[in-house]
Amino acid sequence: TLSDRLTSVLQNLRGKGRLSDADIDATAREIRIALLEADVALPVVRAFIAGVKDRAKGAEVSGALNPAQQVIKIVNEELVGILGGETRRLEHAKNPPTVILLAGLQGSGKTTLSGKLAKWLSGQGHTPMLVACDLQRPNAVTQLQVVGERAGVPVFAPEPGNGTGDPVDVARRSLDEAKRAQHDVVIVDTAGRLGVDEEMMRQAADIRDAVSPDEIMFVVDAMIGQDAVSTAEAFRDGVGFSGVVLTKLDGDARGGAALSVRHVTGQPIMFASNGEKLEDFDVFHPDRMASRILGMGDMLTLIEQAEQAFDADQAEQAAQKLGSGQLTLEDFLEQMQAVRRMGPLQNLLGMLPGANQMKDQLANFDEKHLDRLQAIIRGMTPAERDDPKIINGSRRQRIAKGSGVNVSDINDLVNRFFEARKMMQQMAGQFGGFGGGGGTK
Ligand code: GDP
Ligand code: MG
Numbered sequence: 001t002l003s004d005r006l007t008s009v010l011q012n013l014r015g016k017g018r019l020s021d022a023d024i025d026a027t028a029r030e031i032r033i034a035l036l037e038a039d040v041a042l043p044v045v046r047a048f049i050a051g052v053k054d055r056a057k058g059a060e061v062s063g064a065l066n067p068a069q070q071v072i073k074i075v076n077e078e079l080v081g082i083l084g085g086e087t088r089r090l091e092h093a094k095n096p097p098t099v100i101l102l103a104g105l106q107g108s109g110k111t112t113l114s115g116k117l118a119k120w121l122s123g124q125g126h127t128p129m130l131v132a133c134d135l136q137r138p139n140a141v142t143q144l145q146v147v148g149e150r151a152g153v154p155v156f157a158p159e160p161g162n163g164t165g166d167p168v169d170v171a172r173r174s175l176d177e178a179k180r181a182q183h184d185v186v187i188v189d190t191a192g193r194l195g196v197d198e199e200m201m202r203q204a205a206d207i208r209d210a211v212s213p214d215e216i217m218f219v220v221d222a223m224i225g226q227d228a229v230s231t232a233e234a235f236r237d238g239v240g241f242s243g244v245v246l247t248k249l250d251g252d253a254r255g256g257a258a259l260s261v262r263h264v265t266g267q268p269i270m271f272a273s274n275g276e277k278l279e280d281f282d283v284f285h286p287d288r289m290a291s292r293i294l295g296m297g298d299m300l301t302l303i304e305q306a307e308q309a310f311d312a313d314q315a316e317q318a319a320q321k322l323g324s325g326q327l328t329l330e331d332f333l334e335q336m337q338a339v340r341r342m343g344p345l346q347n348l349l350g351m352l353p354g355a356n357q358m359k360d361q362l363a364n365f366d367e368k369h370l371d372r373l374q375a376i377i378r379g380m381t382p383a384e385r386d387d388p389k390i391i392n393g394s395r396r397q398r399i400a401k402g403s404g405v406n407v408s409d410i411n412d413l414v415n416r417f418f419e420a421r422k423m424m425q426q427m428a429g430q431f432g433g434f435g436g437g438g439g440t441k
Pocket of ligand 2: 107110111112134140189190
């Protein structure tokens, strides 16, 4: 899948100290292939790759992120942008009822969506009504009635036995009924064909003219890949629409439709359907979809938190001190506090790849131990933090008393600190230190 491909492309960047232009070009090439294989439309791929390359080459040096994280962040932000950026909310009419017209190919999920939308709107205190304007197929009206019943909303349909009525007439009359029965939202379900045809477009356009919708939703099956683009263009030209609903995102959609439709039509994706049940439905969030496509939701959260928690200069300084063996207990305390600002360590560790395998250790991890370490360091004078070597027997006793621990705890901390400092100094020689600032050689 697209997600797998992108993940492996970006994983190849891990461990690189610095990205050359060649690295970036190679990565961009891989991403390009991944997108094309996922059926993303070519103009969208071009725009996307250009955006990523541009930004990656001029990448802001951030002390909090290493180059791989930096690229992940850029790719993610460009994905969010291609998907529309902000979540677009439903427009409600100033004078009810708000009219929502659903258009799309047969089988795209319009009728199912009617029920989902109705239920969702009901949950927000609206009083929606469904309108059966698919009078083409014999069972279409019954299907909508079943859906309406499940969603707990009424369905306006031509009288039984009159199933071949005129959909435009039904649509028009439904508005009077909505006003009479005080429904503040009207959802008009229409007929679709297996392929785009003129008659279907004309009918949809006629219904549109009869009810002047506040929103026209183009409903598209995310599984149809490249075809989503030409279908969307046909509906844009034939009926016009103000928003897109992606359905069947639960299937093994390759992601192409989601990434293409917004960019090609200029209209936002507003809702996503991901199952046959009425609950399998949500407002479309570009950022969540992007992280789903990237397959790195938790990694992105981590990146965000790291950026917030770490001051770039501070990280740079710490990295330099690390390398030169000048790390003090004060630095140690600061780093510990910065990490802990990101949330409970258990959550933090849980976000790292491979965390599943170490669930048990995580469950046993005791935050109190860190509290104790911090208390001990806080109980030291600045001079002691700066040069722990001066902490002799009487100082140890004073600190232990002050922070409510045993003298042996102090010994433990100080000894471990010296060990850690030595180890980090050796390690810093080999790796780039923390973050991408990499003050070390
Ligand atoms: P319409 O012809 O546009 O009205 O499409 P329908 O609402 O009748 O849906 C066609 C088929 O797709 C039905 O079998 C639905 O149960 C199914 N369907 C609709 N939306 C989804 C979805 O989000 N996920 C899955 N898996 N199936 C869906
Ligand atoms: Mg239908």
